[in-house]
Amino acid sequence: MANSLRELLQEEQSRSFATECGTKMHARLRTVVIDGGAARGDEQLAARIAACPMLAEFFTPDAMTEVPVAGELDGRFLSRRIDRIIVGHQCKKIRILDYKSDVSRDAMRAKYVLQLTEYKRLMQRIYPGYEITAYILWTHDWQLEKIV
16 A cells, blocks of 8 residues: 555656646746847747747747637637737738647647647637647757647
């Protein structure tokens, strides 16, 4: 029994640590704004973001952060918060970015793909006719993944 209890406590401690790390990373990323050669917010993160032009676009002054979106999908009311979003009204394109701090991409992939699919569906109702793409920023290795 002691091993089972020990394992249970270690799993809970690991989950709590991961949640805390993810929450801190979200807070740090929320402050970053890259405007040409100038950057605001966490300097270390801004430098990493600026090194990847496709990612840096999500951190310009035109990008929005922590955007609430809500609506009914498949008979359920959903209320969500999108980490970063760019709405291009002239080109009728929307790009969504969600941060994930998981070390293993496969462990929660199905859940994350569903989450981003819900974001896209909710945004399609608000912006009919817009092309919507979604990405995950894996913060443990700074890889940007397009969700198809």
